Structures are given as C-alpha cells and as structure tokens.
Amino acid sequence: MQRKLISGIIGIFIALLIGAIIMLLQGYDPLQTYGALFNFSLFGLFPFATTLRNSVPLILTGLSASVAFASGPINLGQPGQLLMGALFATIGGLYFDLPPWLMIPVLLLLSMLGGALWSGVAAMLRKWFNMDEFITTLMLNMIADFFTFWAISYPFFDRSAYSPMTPQINTKGWLPIWGEFNSNVIVMILAFAVIYFVFNRLTAGYEWRITGHNSLFARLGGVKIDKNYVTVMLVTGALAGLAGGLVVMAGPHRFLKGLGANYAWDGVMIAVVANNGLIGTLLYGLFFSALQTGSLGMELITAVPKEFIMVLQAVIVLVIVAGRGYLDIFLDKTVAKRKARERTT
Amino acid sequence: MNIITGLINGMISGATPILLAALGGTFTFYAGIFNIAMEGMMLAGAFFAVLGSYYFDSWLMGIVCAILGSLLMAVIFIFFAVTLKTDEFVTGIALNLFALGATTYMLRQIFNVKGAFSNPGIVPIPRIHIPLLNQIPVIGEILSGQNLIVYITLLVVFISAFVIFKTRFGLRLRAAGYNAPSLDSSGVSSAKIHIWSLIICGVLCGLAGAFLSLGYVTLFSENMSAGRGWISLAAVILVNGNPWGIALISLLFGFTDGLGLLLQQYMPSQFTSMVPYVATLIALYFYSIQARKRKV
Numbered sequence: 001m002q003r004k005l006i007s008g009i010i011g012i013f014i015a016l017l018i019g020a021i022i023m024l025l026q027g028y029d030p031l032q033t034y035g036a037l038f039n040f041s042l043f044g045l046f047p048f049a050t051t052l053r054n055s056v057p058l059i060l061t062g063l064s065a066s067v068a069f070a071s072g073p074i075n076l077g078q079p080g081q082l083l084m085g086a087l088f089a090t091i092g093g094l095y096f097d098l099p100p101w102l103m104i105p106v107l108l109l110l111s112m113l114g115g116a117l118w119s120g121v122a123a124m125l126r127k128w129f130n131m132d133e134f135i136t137t138l139m140l141n142m143i144a145d146f147f148t149f150w151a152i153s154y155p156f157f158d159r160s161a162y163s164p165m166t167p168q169i170n171t172k173g174w175l176p177i178w179g180e181f182n183s184n185v186i187v188m189i190l191a192f193a194v195i196y197f198v199f200n201r202l203t204a205g206y207e208w209r210i211t212g213h214n215s216l217f218a219r220l221g222g223v224k225i226d227k228n229y230v231t232v233m234l235v236t237g238a239l240a241g242l243a244g245g246l247v248v249m250a251g252p253h254r255f256l257k258g259l260g261a262n263y264a265w266d267g268v269m270i271a272v273v274a275n276n277g278l279i280g281t282l283l284y285g286l287f288f289s290a291l292q293t294g295s296l297g298m299e300l301i302t303a304v305p306k307e308f309i310m311v312l313q314a315v316i317v318l319v320i321v322a323g324r325g326y327l328d329i330f331l332d333k334t335v336a337k338r339k340a341r342e343r344t345t
Numbered sequence: 346m347n348i349i350t351g352l353i354n355g356m357i358s359g360a361t362p363i364l365l366a367a368l369g370g371t372f373t374f375y376a377g378i379f380n381i382a383m384e385g386m387m388l389a390g391a392f393f394a395v396l397g398s399y400y401f402d403s404w405l406m407g408i409v410c411a412i413l414g415s416l417l418m419a420v421i422f423i424f425f426a427v428t429l430k431t432d433e434f435v436t437g438i439a440l441n442l443f444a445l446g447a448t449t450y451m452l453r454q455i456f457n458v459k460g461a462f463s464n465p466g467i468v469p470i471p472r473i474h475i476p477l478l479n480q481i482p483v484i485g486e487i488l489s490g491q492n493l494i495v496y497i498t499l500l501v502v503f504i505s506a507f508v509i510f511k512t513r514f515g516l517r518l519r520a521a522g523y524n525a526p527s528l529d530s531s532g533v534s535s536a537k538i539h540i541w542s543l544i545i546c547g548v549l550c551g552l553a554g555a556f557l558s559l560g561y562v563t564l565f566s567e568n569m570s571a572g573r574g575w576i577s578l579a580a581v582i583l584v585n586g587n588p589w590g591i592a593l594i595s596l597l598f599g600f601t602d603g604l605g606l607l608l609q610q611y612m613p614s615q616f617t618s619m620v621p622y623v624a625t626l627i628a629l630y631f632y633s634i635q636a637r638k639r640k641v
Contacts, residue, residue, distance in 0.1 A: 310446025
C-alpha cells in the first residue's frame with residue numbers, strides 16, 4: 001500500500017514535470033497554469049463540489065474496468081455500456097411519472113439494466129460461441145454509439161431542438177442538488193461501498209479475485225468459472241450503465257449528442273493506473289476529475305487550451321505504470337543490497 | 346453497371362486503411378507483441394499528413410510527415426513496452442488516448458479550429474491513371490484511377506508476405522513471437538526484432554493515416570480513425586496474421602463499408618454506419634466456430 005502511494009506520487013510529480021516542460025517549450029508559464037488548474041478544481045467550495053460531481057462517471061466506469069480486469073474478463077465495453085445506460089434512463093425518464101422517491105431509484109435501476117444488457121450481449125457471445133470479449137465489446141461500443149445516435153435523432157428526438165437530442169426527462173427524475181453539492185456523489189459512494197464489500201468481503205468477490213489471479217487454480221478449487229464470468233460482465237456493465245444514467249440525471253437531464261464524452265475511456269485509464277485496485281480507482285478518479293474540471297479555468301486564465309489535459313493524462317498513465325515496475329525493481333534491489341551487506345559484516 | 350463499379354471502388358477505398366494498418370499489426374503479431382496502438386498510430390499519421398501537406402504544399406511531404414508522426418508513436422511504444430517493459434496492453438491504451446488528446450490539442454494550437462480542419466490548401470494524394478488499362482470498359486474503371494496509396498498497399502501485401510515467410514528477418518520475426526528466449530540464446534536479440542516490427546507497424550499505420558486524411562477525404566477531424574485500428578486488430582486475429590487472409594478480410598470489411606453507403610437510401614445512416622462493426626462480429630463468429638471444430 002505504501003509503495004503504491006509512493007510510486008503514485010512520484011509518478012504524478014514526474015508527469016507534471018514533463019507537462020511543465022511541454023508548456024515551457026510552447027512559451028507558457030507552467031506555475032501559473034498549474035496554479036489556475038488546481039485553483040479551479042480543488043481550492044474552494046464550488047470548485048471542489050464541481051470536481052466531485054464530475055468525478056462520478058470517471059470513478060464508476062473506472063470501477064467497472066477495475067473489477068472486470070481484476071476478475072479476468074477484459075471488458076473494454078464501458079463506452080457502449082455507459083451510452084446504453086444513459087439511453088435507458090432517459091427513456092424511463094420520458095415516459096414514467098412517479099413520485100421522486102420512487103422515480104430516481106427506478107431510473108437508476110433502468111440505467112444499470114441498460115449497461116448490463118449491453119455487456120450481457122458480449123458475455124453471451126463469449127459463453128455460446130467462445131468469441132473474445134476483448135474485440136466484441138469494442139465493436140459493441142461502436143454499435144451502441146450509432147444506435148444511441150439514431151435513437152436521439154429519430155424516435156426520441158426533441159422536435160423543438162436543432163441538433164439531435166431528446167426532450168428533458170420528467171423533473172421528478174432529476175437528482176436533487178443541495179447548494180453546490182450534487183447528490184450523484186451519494187449514489188456513486190453507495191455503489192462503491194457495495195462493490196468494495198462484495199469484492200473484498202463476500203465469497204463471490206473472493207472467487208472473482210482468485211479467478212483473475214489464476215483461473216486454473218480457481219477452477220481446480222471448484223470455482224464455477226463460466227458462471228462467474230457472466231456475473232462479472234453483468235456487474236461491470238451495470239456499473240458503466242449507472243455512470244451513464246447519472247450523467248443524464250445529474251447534468252443536462254436529457255440525452256444529447258456526445259453525452260458519453262471520453263468518460264469511459266478515461267475510466268479504463270484510471271483502472272489501469274490504479275492497477276485495478278478499488279481504492280486506487282477512487283483516488284485516481286478524483287485526481288483525473290480535478291484535472292478535467294480545472295482545465296476550463298486553466299483555459300480561462302492562461303492561454304493553454306483545455307485539450308492539453310488529455311495529453312497530460314496519457315503522460316501520467318504511462319509514467320506511473322512504467323515507473324511502478326521500475327520502482328519495484330529498484331526497491332527490491334536496495335533491500336537485497338542491504339541484506340547482503342548485513343550478511344558480510 | 347455503375348452501381349457495381351461504384352461498390353467495388355467503395356470497397357477498395359474502405360479496405361485500404363484497414364489493410365495497411367492490419368499489415369502493420371501482423372508484423373507485431375508475428376513478433377509476439379500485443380499491439381493495440383494501431384488506432385493511435387493511424388490517427389497521428391492522419392493528422393501529420395494534413396499538417397505536412399498543408400505547410401509544404403505537397404502530398405509527398407504529407408505522406409512523409411504522416412510516417413514520421415506515426416513513427417513517433419511507435420518510438421514511444423518501443424520506449425515504454427520494449428525498453429521499460431511496461432505492460433503492452435496498458436501502453437497501447439495510453440498511447441491511443443495520447444494520440445487522441447495530442448491531435449485534438451494540436452488541431453487547436455496549430456490550426457486554431459475545433460472538431461475538423463479542412464482547407465483548399467491541403468493537397469490530396471493524386472489518383473493514378475494507368476494509360477492503356479483505363480481504356481478497358483468496366484475493369485478499367487477499377488484497375489486504373491485509384492489513389493496512389495491503393496497501389497502501394499497492393500505492393501505492401503506482396504512484400505509483407507514475402508518478408509514474413511521467405512526471408513531471414515521473417516524467420517527471426519516469427520521466432521521472436523514463437524519462443525523469444527530460444528531466439529535470444531541463439532544470438533539474435535528478440536528485443537531488436539520487436540523494435541523493428543514496431544517500426545514497420547508505425548510506417549504502415551502512417552500510410553494508412555495519410556490515406557484517411559489525404560485520400561479518402563481531404564481534411565482532418567477529431568478521432569477520424571473511428572475504430573478502424575480496432576477493426577484491423579480484429580482482422581489480424583481472425584486470420585492468425587496471414588497477409589493474404591488479412592487482404593481478403595479487409596476487402597470484406599471494405600465491401601460492407603461500401604454497402605453501408607449504398608444502403609443509405611433505404612435506412613437511416615446510423616444503421617448503415619454500423620455495418621462494418623456488425624460484419625466484424627459475424628466474422629468473429631465464424632472464426633470461433635471454426636476454431637472450435639479444429640479443437641474437437
């Protein structure tokens with residue numbers, strides 16, 4: 001744990017340094033830029049609340065990827081599952097009219113159903129035809145992209161709008177906002193707690209982890225690999241779908257084109273940096289959200305365009321992941337050296 | 346008749362970028378690298394192609410810049426995956442997102458636009474009209490008048506098949522993927538073979554990118570590779586890396602691409618755009634059925 005923290009902090013530091021060098025080369029002031037970046041994302045109530053709100057889709061898709069990768073399935077379908085979840089929640093929000101205390105859970109469940117349905121397709125293709133989920137989920141992403149685009153252009157199109165989008169969902173399905181604080185964070189924390197508990201405390205989670213670690217050992221130990229595979233796919237799909245539903249219910253309250261943005265791929269990156277650890281996913285998700293939230297302020301104060309953050313994120317991922325392996329070798333070496341010295345004296 | 350030639354020409358231009366990237370991917374496939382960075386390399390190639398073509402007023406410089414841009418991605422991949430031994434999957438994902446971020450960023454920094462850059466100043470790669478062939482009625486329209494890159498691609502298929510199966514480098518390439526330690530112990534550095542395969546992949550993906558932004562259309566838009574790198578990866582896996590198989594599969598995907606355009610008269614364009622991806626799933630289905638039969 002401590003080692004992870006050290007390698008993370010060192011990695012982020014080095015990545016920020018590389019970012020500073022890129023900025024210097026282009027004639028920007030790195031200190032001012034980073035100052036603006038974190039001023040607009042962490043310091044102050046409103047910036048921090050915005051960072052928290054924006055972190056929700058990142059953390060949930062990251063969690064989806066983490067759980068999937070740690071349990072074996074290479075589910076890369078978060079982008080498609082997020083979109084399907086968002087579409088399901090939107091459709092529910094358009095046609096249902098229930099009191100809020102019932103409406104919100106129903107929409108959340110619908111979004112999870114949408115995501116699980118889409119990952120379920122990949123899971124079934126794997127189960128019945130032994131098709132590699134790594135490629136099928138990627139293809140399903142593109143198909144979901146076009147399908148939701150069609151859905152908001154024709155059947156659920158808002159006739160008063162000029163670009164493809166649905167009408168706003170029923171106000172009873174809007175997530176409550178208290179001051180600066182958006183309640184989507186609560187849903188995220190609940191989902192995180194449930195997943196953390198299942199993954200670390202229940203037999204099911206133990207089986208998933210063992211399967212991800214060594215599937216042969218798990219199978220010999222009596223774990224039903226196939227059944228667990230489908231469960232993990234459905235659960236991770238539901239998580240990504242939930243992310244999509246929350247995006248709709250907390251933000252624009254409708255499905256508009258480009259809704260999914262890059263959340264899901266960022267989530268996959270977060271899972272990768274966190275080495276599929278759940279707490280790591282939470283922390284890196286917050287950090288990435290801080291970067292993205294601050295990028296708007298950065299663009300406002302300095303001349304650095306906000307797209308720079310996308311570059312910085314990829315640099316952070318590469319540096320941390322590459323550094324992790326190297327740091328381990330380095331630390332092991334120092335420990336071994338110290339031991340060797342103790343033996344000789 | 347016009348529909349058929351149109352369909353075939355659509356098939357060829359749809360297949361070209363996928364085929365080029367997949368041929369690049371097959372070199373790394375044989376070398377035993379899990380390379381999923383074709384998407385990013387292609388995107389970088391497409392961007393730098395427009396950059397070079399626009400600033401040097403020459404499509405040739407466009408191609409050169411595309412290859413250099415794509416090679417830059419390959420060099421980053423080599424640095425992390427081969428030198429630092431970072432996980433290849435992680436490197437690939439990060440690199441794809443890096444390419445997406447960097448091209449979007451540079452699109453704004455250099456051309457001051459968001460979304461897409463198109464300008465009459467971008468010189469497209471010319472179509473080649475072959476003198477005698479273009480006299481033949483129907484076949485002439487297909488064999489002649491294709492984009493230069495299409496002919497290069499055809500050449501690359503032959504060269505790739507030859508290099509991989511008939512040369513010493515090809516033997517070592519396959520050995521690196523088959524059993525790297527034994528290649529190392531026979532005195533050939535497998536790391537070096539990995540590096541060369543990635544460089545070749547970079548060059549070919551650069552060409553693919555140049556075709557996308559200077560041949561298929563004459564503009565650069567954000568994320569314009571649109572999953573073609575992933576389809577090419579699927580193509581490589583489907584035929585276990587065989588260049589001839591890849592050519593066939595790519596033509597099939599190109600055909601579905603052209604078919605999608607044709608079907609646009611009958612159904613919404615969103616559904617016709619899905620066709621290549623659905624075709625990939627169907628191809629994968631037949632592949633796994635076959636694989637299962639082989640096992641039994």
